[in-house]
Amino acid sequence: MAKPKTTIGIDLGTHSVKAVQVSNFGNGLKVERAALVRLHTDGTNEDRRSEELVRALRTVATVFHVKKATIITALPGQDTFIRYLRFPKMPPEELKNSIELEADQNLPYDLTEVSTDSVVLEEITERNETIMKILLVAAKNEMINKTLDLLRSVGLATSILGITTLAIADAFEANSGFQPDETVALINIGASSTNIHFCRDGVSNFTRDISRGGRDLTSAIQKMLKVTYDEAERLKTDYARKNFGKANGESAGFDDVETVESDDLSLDVGAGGEATDEPTEPMKSVKMDDGSRIVNATRPALNRLIGEIRRSIDYYEKQLYEKNVGRLVLSGGTAMFPGLDQSLADATGVPVEIVDPVQSLIVEEGAPGIKDLIENRAQFNVAVGLAARGFAE
Known part of the structure; x- marks a missing residue:
């Protein structure tokens, strides 16, 4: 099978659609264009989400050169x-x-x-x-057909259907690459779930999906600050964008991390109640510079997420009798939440880094969507992994 000249990786997220178009360039890959389209939904209403996905995919179909491209999307790990x-x-x-x-x-x-x-x-x-x-x-088959029909409805004929949990390893291989005799936990924190992929010596070794993600933080902000879900999402995103990196490696103070004493990995505590678009009380004024209220609102949800990640690592190392994990690599929008990386490192005792999925790729500056890609790199990890996979087929 001849390798494609260009591929498009499309990540159908809960809160947004991310897409990148990649082509061969010498001995490497070049990102020609990108797109980040927000979905105006909390993801709990499937009909509303489908409508928003169609709108977002029409944008991708318009902006990208799709006629001769190999299009690749993924099913969520769950x-x-x-x-x-x-x-x-x-x-x-x-x-x-x-x-x-x-x-x-x-x-x-x-x-x-x-x-x-x-x-x-x-x-x-x-x-x-x-x-x-x-x-x-x-x-x-029902889920596969639903996904393929969705893309076909806007003129995007998918050639390859992947899995989110595996795509994050493809992105890592296309950039940093795996080191010999090293075990890495690739952790993609999406809106509704978190995918963990353990790779040893560059080989897939174990995966787990956790029913916790960025939506839990948004719901916590919504509840504490008495605002709509959309407003809570905006507050969370603005806080993360303004404060990420300011802690200089300090923990965000997510103490008392929740753990579950159980060897049964199938015991997966859910994300709790569904979010709602309506405030529980009339909306109150929220100061954008009052970061302490955002931190206080999100601390319990982040503690639970960190606890689940730590438990997954413990299970991998102790129950599967595998080598200790050498580093954690975070991706997804919530990976950029200020202090999460250091708090996770403190809780697990394992070095944590945040992925840059295009660090080894050539990026065509000034091309459509590249600004969004550069500013939100961690969110594009799955899309980059899918696009890179097309050249490995």
Whole structure:
């Protein structure tokens, strides 16, 4: 299969759509244009979100050169199933049958309701026997068709459908790259969920999706300050933009991090009540420079998020008997919340960095959307990973 000349990665987020168009440039990749389109919804009303997604995708279809591009989008991690399998080395046909049997036994749906794909991650030797490590992914056909139909409705024919949790590893590989004998936890904090992808020696090793994200912070601000959801989102975003980096590496004071004493990783505490567009009381004046109220409002939600991330790391290291995680790499809009990186480092004892998904890519300055890309780099991680994947197919 010939490699594409240009790809478009589209991240269908809860609060926004991010897209980048990437082309081959010498031995690297060049970002030709980008788009960040906000969705005027909290994500809890599916009909409203679909309408907003259509509006955002029409903008992408208008701004981007889509005719000859390979278009790639992704299903969110919480709508997919990822399993890691191990088999003794066997012929391809026998391996295919073994994977199908495992899928039938492990997936929560009938195989007629889902589409599956698998890849051999690596072969290792254990006790003089060659073991094949397999990544199995699956998604319900209903969700796949819904996503593809959505893009087709605005003239975007998707060639490849990925998974958000895996795309963050593609972005990391296209930029920093994995170091030998290192375990990295790639953590994408989206609006409605957080994806964690553990990679060891550059190989996918374990994933987990947490039902917590930036929307929990917005809902907390909405409740405490008695404002609408949209106003709370604006306050949160403005506070983050004005204050990120001012702490000079200091913790934001998210103390008393909540932990759950359990070895059962399937125990996933949800994000709580749904957000509402209506204030619980008449709107009051909120001073934009009163950052302490934003911090106080969001502290409990951030503590819970940090606690869940720490518990995931503990499970990976202690229950799966894996090597200790060497660093945490954050992406997503909430990754830019002031002090979160240092507070997470304090809670886990692991160095934390915030991703720059275009640090090794050439960026065409002055092109459409590049200003949004530069100012909101961490939010574009999934889109960059999807676009980069097109050149690796």
